[in-house]
Amino acid sequence: xxEVEQDPGPLSVPEGAIVSLNCTYxxxxxxxxxxxxxxxxxxxxxxxxxYSSGNKEDGRFTAQVDKSSKYISLFIRDxxxxxxxxxxxxxxxxxxxxxxxxxxxxxxxxxxP
Amino acid sequence: xxxxxxxxxxxxxxxxxxxxxxxxxISGHKSVSWYQQVLGQGPQFIFQYYxxxxxxxxxxxDRFSARQFPNYSSELNVNALLLGDSALYLCASxxxxxxxxxxGPGTRLTVL
Numbered sequence: 425x426x427e428v429e430q431d432p433g434p435l436s437v438p439e440g441a442i443v444s445l446n447c448t449y450x451x452x453x454x455x456x457x458x459x460x461x462x463x464x465x466x467x468x469x470x471x472x473x474x475y476s477s478g479n480k481e482d483g484r485f486t487a488q489v490d491k492s493s494k495y496i497s498l499f500i501r502d503x504x505x506x507x508x509x510x511x512x513x514x515x516x517x518x519x520x521x522x523x524x525x526x527x528x529x530x531x532x533x534x535x536x537p
Numbered sequence: 538x539x540x541x542x543x544x545x546x547x548x549x550x551x552x553x554x555x556x557x558x559x560x561x562x563i564s565g566h567k568s569v570s571w572y573q574q575v576l577g578q579g580p581q582f583i584f585q586y587y588x589x590x591x592x593x594x595x596x597x598x599d600r601f602s603a604r605q606f607p608n609y610s611s612e613l614n615v616n617a618l619l620l621g622d623s624a625l626y627l628c629a630s631x632x633x634x635x636x637x638x639x640x641g642p643g644t645r646l647t648v649l
Contacts, residue, residue: 428579430579432577456636458637460640465625465645466642466643467541467543467627467640467641467642467643468580468627468640469640470637470638470639470640473636473637475636512579512580514579524570524582524585524593524595525570525572525580525582525629525638526582527579527580527581528579529577529578529579530578530579
């Protein structure tokens with residue numbers, strides 16, 4: 425079993441839809457959870473960062489962490505064609521600057537106009 | 538502020554050759570990490586340098602090495618290239634004590 429599991433998709437939705445992206449993990453030591461967005465042939469761009477359990481909202485994006493279930497989610501409201509990208513979840517036991525990040529495979533999202 | 542910069546953007550090498558990739562962190566960031574991202578996969582950790590000292594190493598062979606310079610820029614070196622080394626090599630930088638890393642655009646290495 426991989427440490428971080430993420431459905432690679434692809435996921436195709438119409439513009440304006442609510443998108444739900446998810447990752448599960450097996451290492452209970454993970455405390456720092458991140459979502460990165462990666463456009464084709466570019467480096468990952470940090471979208472959301474959450475420490476421990478709970479929700480965090482930033483504009484159209486909401487990140488949720490459920491440590492009891494070892495499950496994290498990213499919701500995108502009112503999705504736009506510009507949201508079309510690969511979304512990577514990443515996590516760490518020691519904090520992003522104290523330890524290496526463990527990534528999921530990424531979910532490829534396409535938002536159709 | 539400029540983000541993380543990496544050079545070169547693209548590189549084509551043949552099997553058995555050596556390659557050096559370069560990274561300049563965000564101004565004020567003293568730590569860098571290197572990741573390898575094979576097509577269709579998430580990035581995989583290679584090295585972490587914290588204030589010029591190696592802090593961590595991923596599950597990569599000794600053909601991979603890195604160093605960090607006094608100005609906090611970094612080099613990743615790969616010897617005896619294999620076809621399987623073809624990937625996007627990413628550098629991330631972060632401030633001391635921060636919890637988040639910021640990635641550069643990557644260097645795309647193709648080994649023929």
